[in-house]
Amino acid sequence: MEEFEKSPVGEDTEMDGSDTVENPKTSPKSSSDSESSDSEDEANQKEQLLTLEYELSTNPSNYDAHVLYIKLLRRSGEIEKLREARENMNALFPLSPEMWIEWAKDEASLLNDSNFESVDKLYERGISEYLSIPLWCEYLNYVQEHDPKVRDCSADGISKARNLFERAVTAAALHVSQGSLIWDSYTRFEQAILLTIDPSDVQAKEKQVQRIRSIFHRYLSIPHANLKSTLLAYKAWEVEQGNSLDAESSNALGISSHVASAYQKAEEMYNARVHLEEQITKQDVSESERFQHYMGYLDFEKSFGDPARVQILYERAITDFPVSSDLWLHYTRYLDKTLKAGNVVKDVYSRATRSCPWVGELWVRYLLCLERGLASEKEISVAFEKSLKCTFSTLEEYLDLFITRVDGLRRRISSASGDDVLNYSMIRESFQRAADYVSPHMKNTDGLLRLHAYWARLELKLGNDLNASRGVWESLLKSCGSMLEAWQSYIAMEIGLDHINEARAIYKRCYSKRFSGTGSEDICHSWLRFEREFGTLEDLNHAEQKVTPRLEELQLFRLQQESKCFTGATDQREQTLKKTTHEKRKSGSSAIDDQSPAKRQKHTSQNKKLHEKEKTQGLNLTEVNDGEEKKGKVEEQVNEKQMKDTNPTKPRLYTDKCTAFISNLSITAKDEDLHQFFSDVGGVTAIRILLDKFTGKSRGLAYVDFEDDEHLAAAVAKNKQMLLGKKLSIARSNPKQRKRESFSTSAPGEDASNQSGKHGSSVSKESGENSKGSKAPHVPQSTGRKRDEKIQLKGKNTFAVPRNKDVHEKLSFIFQ
Template sequence: MKLFLAKEEGKKSEAKETRMDFEKSSVSIKDDTEMADDDTAQNPESSRKLSSDSDSSDSEDEAEQTQQLRALESDLSTNPSNYDAHILYIKLLRRRGEIEKLREARENMNVLFPLTPAMWVEWAKDEASLLNDSDSESVEKLYERGISEYLSIPLWREYLNYVLQHDPKVCDSSVDGISKARNLFERAVTAAALHVAQGSQIWDAYTQFEQSILLTIDQSDIQAKENQVQRIRSIFHRQLSIPFANMKSTLLSYKAWEVEQGNSLDAESDNVDGISSHVASSYRKAEEMYNARAHLEEHITRQGISESERYQHFMSYLDFEKSFGDPARVQSLYERAITDFPVSSDLWLDYTRYLDKTLKAGNIVKDVYSRATRKCPWVGELWVRYLLCLEHGLASEKEISAAFEKSVQCTFSTLEEYLDLFLTRVDGLRRRLSSARGDDVLNYSLIRESFQQATDYLSPHLKNTDGLLRLHAYWACLELKLNNNLTAARGVWGSLLKTCGSMLEAWQGFIAMEIALGHINEARAIYKRCYSKRFSGTGSEDICHAWLRFEREFGTLDDLDHAVQKVMPRLEELQLFRLEQESKSLTEVTNQRERPLKKTASEKRKLGSIAIDEQSPAKRQKSTQNQKKLHEKENTRGLKLAEANDGEEKKGKVEEQVNEQLVKDTYSSKTRLYTDQCTAFASNLNIRAIDEDLKQFFSDVGGVTAIRILHDKFTGKSRGLAYVDFKDEEHLAAALAKNKQMLLGKKLSITRSNPKRGKRESGALTTSEHDSNQSGIEGSSASKESVEISKGSSVAPQVPHSRKHFESIQLKGKNTFAVPRNVKPLGWTTSKPGTKKEEDEKPKSNDEFRKMFMTS
């Protein structure tokens, strides 16, 4: 012991200097005053001026500090969570030497925030400087509080040094003192044994302490001396079996000590030759373990890296340790990590999850949860799992209740965290009440109080939400099962309906409880109360239909008739209301779109101008030329028909030429290819609908990648058809489920686009072919275009002047009284058979045709 104390003599002087921490300011002032006195003796003429300057400077500094302290006190009273304000306040109080306020400030800060190991050491040293060695117990308590929060090797060393230097029993080397010191060292090496970087410091201090004890043993007491030598040897062996950063230094120290004990070893060599085989084997294994972790230790201890980088290095190190499956090493590394990141909620959550999985329960896990909730009190999940941990550890109701009361005083980021906390508390009470444990006297009133507390707090914030419904449904269920009180259960539902009366699910839950209990009349009474209420969405219709189903299943014929008499007028009223709402929305949408789309009278007369303006100049010029030619051909159409005679029955094979010419003229601009691998085809679309309407219509489905509304090729007007591309089959299937739903007053027909039906032999469809040939409407689209041509629209596709052209054109529909026999539908090929209607129609003969024009 004397040897150990001699080695620590330098540290004693440092401790004595610490006693003067609170007197630094006064000493500084005193030194300044003495210097001023010396200057005054040498220069009496300036003495008065120097004295006045010193007094004024001190008074100004003191006044400034006082003002700053008042400002900090005011700030902390209104915002106690200001961490920086706490730090500055403690610093100023320590500088001024205001002991009582300093203690109070540190305690207040420690209630809200964890103190760093350096702050614990500073606090302990400040208290030690004010006490005698006989009053060291209060300082030791401060060190105990510090080591309970962190795994800090420097903090442990300060604690050990303080006990060895200031505890009278330890200093006197009494039996009780030595036993106390050894117990403290064992606790220290247990905590720091696996700290690869700094753990050997505790072991070295332990061996030095035991060596000092060896020197105090009388040389004549051979047995006691031998026992102490064996104790020191055992400590060395334990240390050599643990991977540390300076293992070779420890090996050399051990061999040198063995040489002092008379054993022949090569103390200068760092190999294991000469030592016992089991120690050598343990040392080699520990050395391999350290070499495997050396690079990871270097990463987490490197200076000059950011906090985020260090955190990631810790996570990588933890993954490495977990792969070996040693919980002690993993836990030690977690403790090192939280020392560097004490308020990292992600780290605490990860740490506690690991302990829950490996240790399940126990004082170690409970202690970690206690620290986690103090370091990160704003994380609701930590409190929830803390309560579960206490329940696993069979904690008393007093302890669990205290933890719960602390948790509800914290501020969480979401209301769901509060709800989860209340439900966890009720879950625990229910389980313990059901198990009827004898150590706690529990009754149902605790559950009811917890539910009432949750309702009072959450109801204003969770109105008409599933969370509040879940809380009340659980409450009503427990009132029935545990408390056997039907009146109380109905009261719970009644209180919920006062808050969430417009929530359909609340009424349905109440009705379901009554039906489950067989109370048919009570359930019917609830239906009568709520069927006329207005619920969101289709809830009003749903409750009406639910009442009818209820009467069919449980009621008499009179009950069903009565329900029908009540429900049917209500359903008609709701249907009328829906139609009015849809009409209003459609009118509003139409008005909004027509305002920006107004044209002047001259612009309206120019049909097709929109489609032309959107083209490039070169294409616009070509399109204009094509339209002029089409107008000329339209004007000469009657003359060519009049010149038809009986001999014009030759069937020229010009159909393919006409089709090719039409494709070249009307679809001259080729665009990108569409394969429609995952595309929905929508028909019966309102002509005023735009891309945004379809996007909104499929917003609940999602996954829309492109929308293509088909427009007339010449007028630019919508054709009421559209293609909607989706990113995958799942979204497409959901879109197809929306078939026959209303969009802008019309039921939208939605089918899957089938590109193979309209694909030609040449390959994939272009945009023009896509518009005419896809999704089962190819023929009808072409027919509509043919009808438009037959009606003499102002803009028609360009056709050749050949006389045979009229032999290859066939109009469809009812306006076929003046159609030659050889007219074919647009895009018709010889491989496409005609429909039955086409075969049944009998066009006029050539004679009738000629007579009709001649008479006109």
Template sequence: MEEILSLEGETDSIPPNSAQYQETIVNGNPPMPGAAQNPTSTGSDGPDSDCESGSDSDSEDEVEQNLQLQTLEAELSSNPCNYEAHVQYIRLLRKMGAIEKLRLAREAMSELFPLTPTMWQEWAKDEASIGTGPEAVHAIEKIYQRGVLDYLSVSLWCEYLSFVLKSEEMVRDCSSADISKARNLFESALTAAGLHVAEGMKIWEAYRDFEQTIFQTIDPSDIQAKEKQIQRIRTIFHRQLSVPLVNMRSTLQAYSAWEMEQRNDLAVESSDLDGVPSHIASAYQRALEGYNARVHLEEQILRQDMSESEKLQQYMIYLKFEQSSGDPARVQVLYERAIADFPLSSDLWLDYTRYLDKTFKGGKIVREVYCRATKNCPWVGELWVRYLLCLERGNASEKELASVFGKSLQCTFSTIDEYLDLFLTRVDGLRRRLLFTTEVEDVLNYSLIRETFQNASDYLLQHLKNTDGLVHLHGYWARLELSLGTDLVAARGVWESLLRICGSMLEAWQGYIAMEIELGHINEARSLYKRCYSKRFPGTGSEDICRSWLRFERQFGTLEDFDHAVQKIDRFHLHLIELNIVVCLLNGIFHFSWLK
């Protein structure tokens, strides 16, 4: 539908110092290599020897490509998270024209990673080059729909809009249903990128051009329909003029000229605002002031002569400015621009999601950003933890929460504490939903918590042995076995399993004893003291547990119990003294000062 909208070939309108311009020039999108092309279609008048040489060369290339293909397939089979291998595999399949394998490869990569705008553009164009039927058109639209969600890209949105308007038969015939579909798509594009200071105007202008073309198709005698369409175009102009964008004056002049065509006497030859309705003039002036306040910041993030760290710092300065201005939509668009330039900056994703958590409180927008954040930086445990919390705030289903939690455990984090935090966050969420949710899902029961604790213990045991983290995990587990599972035997079993692993940790014994005392099980607590008072704990641990036992007997025991504890502890201290004397004699450094 060339007469309605043409958005391709607009590199001239992209700032030449922008990353998008460079990507457009360097990463042009060639058509899909055709597998059926005749390699001898050119130069066929040459000697037979040249043909044979060319054939040999083609054969060698094919052998080399097949070897590369096998190598990449083996690598992806053993290491499916190798991003660069995915990229090379797709590039090679595209070169070979292996359509079906290429589709599968792209789907596999998109499941694990976000694709760049260029990769989505190539995918859509490849599919468009081999299929034109309704099913193919629908599939290509789906590709664009997915692509615009990965990163903010005005050029990808423009291609998406252009494709839809060219491919929809009903839109070409001005069908009301598909015109409505196109308008909804334009509104989605404006929501995503209409506030993009440097490039948002492209979408606004395309939207106006589309509505102008619709206007041209209306029967001149249908005055009411024409007036309604004029108002649509006027509204788009008014909306655009209220947004800080590049080339605002040219937009105002275009608006004035358009109103003149509608026989509204705006004085385009004098001041730009002469004759413009006062509320539009005021909105324009505010937008112009907003643009002037941002133009220096825009120049900084579009500079090509600074390092990546400097550019990221400029984005952070710009973001602070937008946050101080108090418009969440503008802040979000700028974050999206920054993410598009720095997709692997975990600090940027953390900052972005923190802002969204504070501003939108776990809505759908926040959930989608967390999904993208964990695909871009899957190695950051904090993002997964906060993703789970976001889902819980949004009342996500247990199926979705379990899925995200499962994906998080497949990632490689830099510290074992990040895994522990994930397990604890999962348990926290299950506990809260069991205790405080009025409508508990059928799949939710305490066995899920027990299973999570067991998996955590099995998973973390070798890495957290003799650490406070493992003690905390088992203490939490035992407490929930009592409060939610109402199973004292299971709670004791949790502590006993910990003691088999971390019996030399004073904190493990103290936690077990504290539980029994809290439950009023004095004899069981005393039995634990008798089991552990003679253990050699690190530092002053042995003295600490002995003093703790004596305090316990003062508070809960009989005189006989207290005397028995004193007798046991004195005998243990004497044993320690004898043992220390032997050790010191063996080391030749016996001194009596420590006996004083």
């Protein structure tokens, strides 16, 4: 333990030569100061250790805390705690190659050669996590120096060492920049074995010479950085064996033709890769640049179709970027495509999920890999339970994990080779866990509907329990009763089972519910189609009696909404005209001020005559519409309080010049969700989610304003992307079209009766005729909005029926 306990102090002493000579007068004082300083450092170190122990007990996934804790324990020399800390960290995270080397050396310094196996196991664990040439070299050197059998060159020891070298060659020999270190160590070991053979044993010596020659030939056929020096070393060795080769020549023609051919091919391969090797080994580039160089190098290797070379390069990349989820995903996809299954792929997935446990896709594909490899139910269950303890960024990842688990159970139960211990209760339990886990956070989403639809179907097919299947749908409707698709799927299941009465009962429960968009009308029409196809004439008549009043209510409600939109557009136009007129009058008065006195007097007299003429025409028009205005005043007095409640402040007007219109939005989505969704686009200035007037819930529609057209175009490019389980429909809002329609509805000089027919406005027929006959300018009716907004429905749901007979008659006149 002395070797690594005191090493920091020793290094400091060697570097500072001035401390080697002491002054007798000052040395006692210096000694006391040093002791005081050491005691303070020890106290601080103990305090740090206690703090880190508490941190790790509350947050064991803190990687940096683990590293610092191990470092401090190593300094303090607390061996048992140090071992425990390393084991605890390795249970959660892969250790870096440097940490494995440090751990193995520490343990080796404490043990003698009789306890060789414990250190050997540490090296084995280390080389299984990352590809590291230095770690392999340390392992090979340790075995040669400390394994008694290898050191004594016994037959078992030599066989063990050769097997280890072959494993190292398989794992790392294709490493272009550092693989030669393994080969060089291998050839030195075999040459040392050759020296131990008795010269009189010609047969054994010749066999060993041939083994070394074979290793050199393999070495020379692989592209690496030391090809030329390897060729010279090989030729020199051949000369030592008595073969007539020029040891100083770099010409490959001096060796056998097949070796020369392999060497030339390796040299060509190395020359084609040397610039790529330089890019990934540069020290003065950023991490992102090096990562991109790795990806380009991988594409290059994939083009040659050699899986071994591609895999070794992936291993090098993940050693440099151990927590890059994109890299692990690329690596595992490649292995799934080329190797399909096997221990190699399973090992990579195990390391991937430990390095990036927050990536749900890696866990899903790990479960599939275990299933392809015919893993036991226990092994798959352990991996699944580990995945649920991880923290994912979206709930959809948790849902995908549960469904993947159910998929695997279903396949194995359905197959003839399934284990006897597997039964349907395991599937039901998985579904129930999934519903309890995600339902509170995924209400009214397609993902939750997909989960319950799958569950209900398996209850029928595998569980053979119709009541349980209906229970699944009923549990979904309790939390998602306003989701039209849930009712439709439930009905579809009953129709598929030919349970007509049960399907009819569901229609009776849901036809009067309020759904988003046109869902309320859709379910009514769906019921009528159902009765035409499956019901009797009495059933059809009964459905019509129920559905017809409901459809009328919905139609009047739509009319109310459209009328409000039309009135809002008209008010906006009036404000614009008033502002424009005011500005023109202001500029006109300024122009008059600049005129000469004679022209100013003439202009004033002309305006006076024109004003008297307009006043006369305005009085005539007022007389014609006097009755209409009286009605409007009465309605205004009756409904003044309600108008204040429903429209206390004037709504803000939007031009929609740089606005995206969002549809198919999840009703659970908030402004923050849309902000996050467009965070990569940027430029968001305002978000308006449209709410239902009566329920206050989202209608699944929204407007998002952007700073400029560039940001808007980038936002529209995200069309069909997913947000909270819904595929958004994103398009540019078109205010010009609405503006055209608004102007054509209330343009000055147009026949008011024609506009009433086009847009369903509340302008009376009499005022339209007056406008046509007298050619007077159109006067906006101030009572139009009041008449349109006083609507409520009759019957079971009274939320959109006219409040008085006059309004109902006018609306009827509009739709005649």
